[in-house]
Amino acid sequence: MPNLFKAPRDPANPNLAAFAAVGLSFILVSIGISACYEIGMLKYRAATLGKMACGLKVVRADGSDLGWGVCVGRYAMWNIVTSGLPYINFILMLISSIMAGTDSEKRALHDRVCNTRVIYK
Numbered sequence: 001m002p003n004l005f006k007a008p009r010d011p012a013n014p015n016l017a018a019f020a021a022v023g024l025s026f027i028l029v030s031i032g033i034s035a036c037y038e039i040g041m042l043k044y045r046a047a048t049l050g051k052m053a054c055g056l057k058v059v060r061a062d063g064s065d066l067g068w069g070v071c072v073g074r075y076a077m078w079n080i081v082t083s084g085l086p087y088i089n090f091i092l093m094l095i096s097s098i099m100a101g102t103d104s105e106k107r108a109l110h111d112r113v114c115n116t117r118v119i120y121k
Contacts, residue, residue, distance in 0.1 A: 042071040077110040
């Protein structure tokens, strides 16, 4: 009786599943590291290393410190929604650039959604 739960092997490419698993694992680990870095830096320092080098700080609209939810939302809005979706990212990046260029406070789309501002220290 044949084993119905075992996937058939492709003789031309026997390691396709292993290659896909390694690739997916790499993508998930890199997103996880990126998220931990940016969310942690925003929560505890209110800026990433690049913002600190430029003398910038991310604050809420009322000037208060960022909470975990705002840090996660800001990361998700910028890195996943705005930059990560194929084809849609071009439109969202264009809108975000126009918003930042025409707004007197220079707030982009992810700043408006999360109600944050980037200020000079």
